[in-house]
Amino acid sequence: MEGEYPQSQEPQNVKCCDSRLDCSHIRTDNLIQDVPECTVQDLWLSKRDDLSTSATNGPSSGQEQDPPEMGKGPEQELSDTGSGVLPEGESIVCVAPVGDPEEAFKSKGADDEDQAENASDSASTDNTLEDSSEFMVTVLGRGKLEDEAPEAGPGSPMLAPSSSHRDEDITGESWRLHRKHVFVLSEAGKPIYSRYGNEEALSSTMGVMMALVSFVQSGNNTIRSIYSDEHTVVFMQQGPLVLVSVSSSRQSEQQLRGELLYVYYQIISMLTKASIARIFERKKNYDLRRLLAGSEKILDGLLNLVDSDPSFLLSAVHCLPLASSLRDSISQILQKAITPNLVFSILIAKNQLLTIVQEKTVIEDARLEPADLHLLLNLIGASSAFQAGEIWTPICLPLFNPDCYFYAYISYLDPPECTVCLLLLSTDKEAFYAVAECKRKIDEGMRAQNALRSIARTQSYSASQVGVSDLRHFMYKPFDVPDNHRQLTQFTSPEMEAPYSSEEERMRLLDLYRYMHSRIHSSSRPLKLIYHVAERETLLAWVTSKFELYTCFSPLVTKASAINAITKLLRWIKKEEERLFIRTPPKYSTTPNPSKSSRASKSGPDRQDNTDNGFLSLL
Amino acid sequence: MKVKYTIDRATSSPVRLKRRRSRSTMPDYAKMKKPDVKLVILGDMNVGKTSLLHRYMERKFKDTISTVGGAFFLKQWGRYNISIWDTAGREQFHGLGSMYCRGASAILLTYDVTSWQSLAELEDRFLSLTDTASDDCIFAVVGNKADLTDAMAVEQEGEQEESCPASVCPTPPASPSAHKQVHREDAMALYRRILRYKMLDERTSLPAESMCFETSAKTGYNVDQLFETLFDLVLPSIMKKRDDEKISTVDLEQSADVAKAKSHCCS
Ligand SMILES: Nc1nc2c(ncn2[C@@H]2O[C@H](COP(=O)(O)OP(=O)(O)OP(=O)(O)O)[C@@H](O)[C@H]2O)c(=O)[nH]1
Ligand SMILES: [Mg+2]
Numbered sequence: 069m070e071g072e073y074p075q076s077q078e079p080q081n082v083k084c085c086d087s088r089l090d091c092s093h094i095r096t097d098n099l100i101q102d103v104p105e106c107t108v109q110d111l112w113l114s115k116r117d118d119l120s121t122s123a124t125n126g127p128s129s130g131q132e133q134d135p136p137e138m139g140k141g142p143e144q145e146l147s148d149t150g151s152g153v154l155p156e157g158e159s160i161v162c163v164a165p166v167g168d169p170e171e172a173f174k175s176k177g178a179d180d181e182d183q184a185e186n187a188s189d190s191a192s193t194d195n196t197l198e199d200s201s202e203f204m205v206t207v208l209g210r211g212k213l214e215d216e217a218p219e220a221g222p223g224s225p226m227l228a229p230s231s232s233h234r235d236e237d238i239t240g241e242s243w244r245l246h247r248k249h250v251f252v253l254s255e256a257g258k259p260i261y262s263r264y265g266n267e268e269a270l271s272s273t274m275g276v277m278m279a280l281v282s283f284v285q286s287g288n289n290t291i292r293s294i295y296s297d298e299h300t301v302v303f304m305q306q307g308p309l310v311l312v313s314v315s316s317s318r319q320s321e322q323q324l325r326g327e328l329l330y331v332y333y334q335i336i337s338m339l340t341k342a343s344i345a346r347i348f349e350r351k352k353n354y355d356l357r358r359l360l361a362g363s364e365k366i367l368d369g370l371l372n373l374v375d376s377d378p379s380f381l382l383s384a385v386h387c388l389p390l391a392s393s394l395r396d397s398i399s400q401i402l403q404k405a406i407t408p409n410l411v412f413s414i415l416i417a418k419n420q421l422l423t424i425v426q427e428k429t430v431i432e433d434a435r436l437e438p439a440d441l442h443l444l445l446n447l448i449g450a451s452s453a454f455q456a457g458e459i460w461t462p463i464c465l466p467l468f469n470p471d472c473y474f475y476a477y478i479s480y481l482d483p484p485e486c487t488v489c490l491l492l493l494s495t496d497k498e499a500f501y502a503v504a505e506c507k508r509k510i511d512e513g514m515r516a517q518n519a520l521r522s523i524a525r526t527q528s529y530s531a532s533q534v535g536v537s538d539l540r541h542f543m544y545k546p547f548d549v550p551d552n553h554r555q556l557t558q559f560t561s562p563e564m565e566a567p568y569s570s571e572e573e574r575m576r577l578l579d580l581y582r583y584m585h586s587r588i589h590s591s592s593r594p595l596k597l598i599y600h601v602a603e604r605e606t607l608l609a610w611v612t613s614k615f616e617l618y619t620c621f622s623p624l625v626t627k628a629s630a631i632n633a634i635t636k637l638l639r640w641i642k643k644e645e646e647r648l649f650i651r652t653p654p655k656y657s658t659t660p661n662p663s664k665s666s667r668a669s670k671s672g673p674d675r676q677d678n679t680d681n682g683f684l685s686l687l
Numbered sequence: 688m689k690v691k692y693t694i695d696r697a698t699s700s701p702v703r704l705k706r707r708r709s710r711s712t713m714p715d716y717a718k719m720k721k722p723d724v725k726l727v728i729l730g731d732m733n734v735g736k737t738s739l740l741h742r743y744m745e746r747k748f749k750d751t752i753s754t755v756g757g758a759f760f761l762k763q764w765g766r767y768n769i770s771i772w773d774t775a776g777r778e779q780f781h782g783l784g785s786m787y788c789r790g791a792s793a794i795l796l797t798y799d800v801t802s803w804q805s806l807a808e809l810e811d812r813f814l815s816l817t818d819t820a821s822d823d824c825i826f827a828v829v830g831n832k833a834d835l836t837d838a839m840a841v842e843q844e845g846e847q848e849e850s851c852p853a854s855v856c857p858t859p860p861a862s863p864s865a866h867k868q869v870h871r872e873d874a875m876a877l878y879r880r881i882l883r884y885k886m887l888d889e890r891t892s893l894p895a896e897s898m899c900f901e902t903s904a905k906t907g908y909n910v911d912q913l914f915e916t917l918f919d920l921v922l923p924s925i926m927k928k929r930d931d932e933k934i935s936t937v938d939l940e941q942s943a944d945v946a947k948a949k950s951h952c953c954s
Contacts, residue, residue, distance in 0.1 A: 153747045185839060222732070237871050333702070338779060339779065358778055359777070359779045360779070361732060361753075361777060361778075362732050362733075362753030362775070362776075362777045362779075363777075363779070365752050365753065366755075447755065450752060457758035457759050457773065458757060458758065458759040458760075459755065459756055459757070459758050459759075460757050460758075460782070461755040461756020461757070461775075461780070462782075462783065476756075497786060498786060500759070504759070527805055
């Protein structure tokens with residue numbers, strides 16, 4: 069399952085996205101009018117002080133209005149390209165941006181940049197940069213790589229040579245043809261991670277990237293992205309780490325940025341933000357692979373999930389459909405099996421959330437974000453070796469608190485099938501045996517109720533159950549959950565069935581959804597409703613203050629009947645709500661003295677030092 | 688194995704019944720009981736700790752993923768529950784090591800026979816983690832991936848092999864063409880240094896010859912011997928613990944077993 073996608077097979081997509089690329093041209097013009105060369109270069113460079121207002125700024129755009137002049141530019145872009153590319157299929161309702169609370173986490177990244185000083189005159193910088201960016205695109209896009217791959221010597225056991233992608237020849241054609249490359253490097257230009265190929269072999273490529281980033285920085289600018297005909301290169305700096313995505317997937321810059329953020333968060337989840345900061349404070353050119361060695365498969369797995377699981381796109385948790393009475397009784401079992409300092413009890417079945425019980429005082433401080441849960445799920449999924457034993461491992465939930473570790477107990481309740489996974493998170497490093505005892509209780513409770521068999525019997529649903537003839541598939545993410553601030557954002561979606569049963573077709577549908585999503589969430593011109601006639605299906609995306617909905621119909625549907633179908637679908641979801649979503653996540657109280665445990669861990673760097681894994685002493 | 692059956696025979700019937708029942712109904716679920724003794728596997732990442740345990744528990748060799756944190760397993764051995772911690776070798780999880788080792792009765796220091804570095808890491812990085820282990824903790828030095836270097840690792844045991852003499856501060860062999868970077872003598876020298884680190888008298892401790900293993904998780908070579916030797920060796924520690932708990936029930940036959948276990952393994 070590679071997410072590989074031969075370009076010849078996505079005619080519709082290429083068209084759509086060409087229009088998007090065109091639009092980038094136009095916006096590039098607007099942004100740096102005084103540097104005409106850059107428009108030819110497809111170089112997209114924005115001054116730092118522009119970021120808070122410019123529409124190109126992915127992360128913070130959710131909260132702000134478009135600058136007035138943007139109204140004109142894109143309008144033309146629409147008439148220019150829209151007519152040619154989307155003959156008559158697409159009708160667009162343009163409205164003011166919808167505040168998307170789920171994108172809120174992305175705004176964090178922009179904070180530092182916002183307080184940057186005013187940019188100095190950048191015209192000369194841009195001129196020179198032109199060369200390097202061209203070089204960059206050449207290096208990444210066409211792969212003129214001169215460096216030979218230094219072998220990992222016998223003295224460096226850090227480089228686990230197992231994964232096949234790690235051994236890939238980076239000068240080969242196939243390496244360049246990967247749909248989406250992701251690189252992580254340190255500010256000093258040291259390679260940390262590459263999705264394909266050995267980081268060592270790629271060190272000079274990464275060096276070029278870093279040179280580019282720091283060159284632009286020296287002019288008080290931030291490089292955000294580079295566009296070429298086939299590739300979008302997105303840069304993101306997070307603390308001492310630089311993340312780069314080189315993609316031919318035709319996704320929006322904003323989406324790629326969101327994906328890089330997940331990669332960053334997964335790294336944080338293993339090391340914590342504070343540790344990474346301290347490591348690089350002490351030693352600027354530290355080789356972070358020393359600490360991340362062995363985690364490549366977790367990052368690989370994350371990127372595969374990002375490509376294949378819409379949860380990441382929607383920033384929402386996929387909930388297992390289950391009769392609410394059964395869900396409640398299982399929740400009660402979890403609620404009863406507690407021990408001091410237990411903060412989350414999570415049950416996963418078939419890779420979907422079955423239930424989550426949370427510690428009262430802990431979630432008063434902060435809510436569990438879908439992204440944190442996604443990282444946890446990826447950790448479980450990336451480790452088939454987990455199945456036999458009981459895992460005890462430190463893990464940081466970066467959105468919950470990027471500087472502190474939780475201790476995760478992970479165990480399957482139904483060996484050897486291993487589809488029902490229990491996840492217990494504690495703040496106490498030493499609590500393994502106490503937490504394992506909770507699992508015993510849960511095991512007993514589940515067996516007494518025969519819950520495992522009931523879970524095994526539940527099935528996801530099919531779009532045909534909605535009873536609307538042309539509806540093939542949908543994704544529905546409600547905003548109107550009660551108690552919104554403590555609630556975990558969820559979405560529901562039927563199985564992908566024929567004609568989307570093959571891996572390839574599934575990916576094609578996801579790409580269409582991604583395209584619709586990028587239009588809905590376009591930072592320059594967000595849309596509320598899109599009706600999009602593609603070659604083999606018709607899609608309708610709709611976002612309101614209460615929900616976000618993506619639907620896929622057979623190509624024969626008419627606009628009127630699609631609208632009609634959506635009304636029926638919404639009615640059906642309302643009726644099934646209890647089964648499709650976790651309405652109010654149950655709670656328990658395990659911390660008799662919350663000011664000491666949960667809160668302290670939230671704001672006490674000293675305590676954090678103690679719970680630190682101790683690897684800093686090794687530096 | 689011998690020792691196990693001796694004990695079975697020695698135990699009273701109710702215990703035997705209990706053991707049988709738990710085995711037949713739910714082999715992996717019989718975890719209600721508290722583990723009696725703890726065994727910890729340490730060593731650098733990629734040396735094959737997970738693979739070794741997997742080979743022993745599931746009789747299989749399959750692809751693994753680098754362990755995160757530690758994984759806890761329970762093994763029923765006779766009427767005892769032996770807990771086994773498979774730990775992560777990555778530096779990232781270094782700080783957890785001493786927690787996993789707390790009160791351990793046996794520690795397997797594992798290296799990869801094709802990697803000199805992995806042996807050096809045992810002394811540099813892992814030995815200090817054993818400070819929290821039980822006072823009477825026993826140590827084994829395990830060289831895994833023997834199938835890569837020794838033809839006999841596929842089937843029979845090969846004890847003697849020409850190699851550079853063991854020294855206190857050894858250096859890697861000059862020729863890597865042999866693949867084998869660590870010889871058994873080097874491991875035995877390390878074992879002696881461990882004893883010294885623990886301030887144990889070599890003459891009263893288990894000898895290096897019997898505590899240094901070369902194994903292959905891939906072929907299964909020496910894997911059962913490794914674990915079962917250790918299980919048998921930790922039995923006295925279990926009994927001591929039980930005795931401490933209920934001093935009143937000192938069983939003469941158990942003491943006899945201890946003696947047997949000792950003689951069996953030290954010969
Ligand atoms: N040829 C050979 N390969 C082995 C043997 N044991 C393990 N391997 C391979 O070595 C690699 C690492 O094995 P693991 O068991 O995951 O290593 P580990 O010590 O548990 O590593 P960490 O969990 O990261 O600490 C895997 O690719 C195994 O297939 C062996 O006996 N012979
Ligand atoms: Mg392992």
